[in-house]
Amino acid sequence: MRILLAMVLMVVMGSGVAQASGNPETTHDPDVTKGPCAYTKTPDDPAARPVKLPPDPRRTPSKGKADVLLKTNQGNIPLVLDRAKAPCTVQSFLHLVTKKFYDATTCHRLTAYPTLKVLQCGDPTGTGERGPGYKYKDELPTDLKPAPNDPTGERRIYPRGxxxxANAGPDTNGSQFFLVTSDSILRPNYTVFGTIKPEGLTTLDKIAATGIAPTPDNPAPLDGRPARPVDISRAKKGC
Known part of the structure; x- marks a missing residue:
C-alpha cells in the first residue's frame, strides 16, 4: 500500500468487520462478505486496529445522505456522505466511524502541489502504511469535469470540498481518505463518496495555511506531514 503516482495520494487499507449477508454482525468472521460489496480481508496487510468486516446487506443502501463530524484539534470538519455516489464506500466509512476506528488518529499527509492540494487521513498508525485489514471495490466517479489543457484527456478535476x-491501486479501498482543499487534477481513479461542509473548509484552509513540516533534506516540501499536527479526537455520526 503506498502512495499514488505522480499526482496521487498515499493509501492504506483498513480493518475488518464480519457479517453474514444480511443485517447484524455475527460471531462468524468470513474472509469475504457475501453481499454485493464483497469486503475482503487482507491478511498481508493486517488491521491497524481490530475491527470486523462491515455489514454487507444484499440491498446496500444507495439513497440518501449521512452526516459525519470529524472533531480535530484544528477545528471541526463536518462531512456529508452520499450513498448514491458510492454505497459500499459509505457503508464501510460509517462502520469504521461507529467502531471508533478513526478516533484518536492523526492526518499524516498534506500536499501543496499546484495541481494537488489535499489532506489525507484514516491510518491509526499515522504512517500512511496501514488500514482496517480489509479492502473493497472501487466506485469511481463518472461526472467529474475534464482537466483543462490535459494532452492525455484522462485527468479530471476533483473540486474543492x-x-x-485514497487507494493503492484498483479495488484496494480501505480506511484512508482525502479531503480536497483546492481544485485538484487526478485521473478518475479515486472513489468520491461525499463533500465537506463550509465549516470544514474553513478548518482545512487554516491547516493548509500552516504548511508542511520541513525535513533536513527538504526545507520547503510540497508533500508531507502538516506543520501543525492534525489530530482527529473523534469521528461521529451526525453534526
Missing amino acids: TLAM
Missing part, C-alpha cells in the same frame, strides 16, 4: 478514498 470533495471527500474521496
Whole structure:
C-alpha cells in the first residue's frame, strides 16, 4: 500500500468487520462478505486496529445522505456522505466511524502541489502504511469535469470540498481518505463518496495555511506531514 503516482495520494487499507449477508454482525468472521460489496480481508496487510468486516446487506443502501463530524484539534470538519455516489464506500466509512476506528488518529499527509492540494487521513498508525485489514471495490466517479489543457484527456478535476478514498491501486479501498482543499487534477481513479461542509473548509484552509513540516533534506516540501499536527479526537455520526 503506498502512495499514488505522480499526482496521487498515499493509501492504506483498513480493518475488518464480519457479517453474514444480511443485517447484524455475527460471531462468524468470513474472509469475504457475501453481499454485493464483497469486503475482503487482507491478511498481508493486517488491521491497524481490530475491527470486523462491515455489514454487507444484499440491498446496500444507495439513497440518501449521512452526516459525519470529524472533531480535530484544528477545528471541526463536518462531512456529508452520499450513498448514491458510492454505497459500499459509505457503508464501510460509517462502520469504521461507529467502531471508533478513526478516533484518536492523526492526518499524516498534506500536499501543496499546484495541481494537488489535499489532506489525507484514516491510518491509526499515522504512517500512511496501514488500514482496517480489509479492502473493497472501487466506485469511481463518472461526472467529474475534464482537466483543462490535459494532452492525455484522462485527468479530471476533483473540486474543492470533495471527500474521496485514497487507494493503492484498483479495488484496494480501505480506511484512508482525502479531503480536497483546492481544485485538484487526478485521473478518475479515486472513489468520491461525499463533500465537506463550509465549516470544514474553513478548518482545512487554516491547516493548509500552516504548511508542511520541513525535513533536513527538504526545507520547503510540497508533500508531507502538516506543520501543525492534525489530530482527529473523534469521528461521529451526525453534526
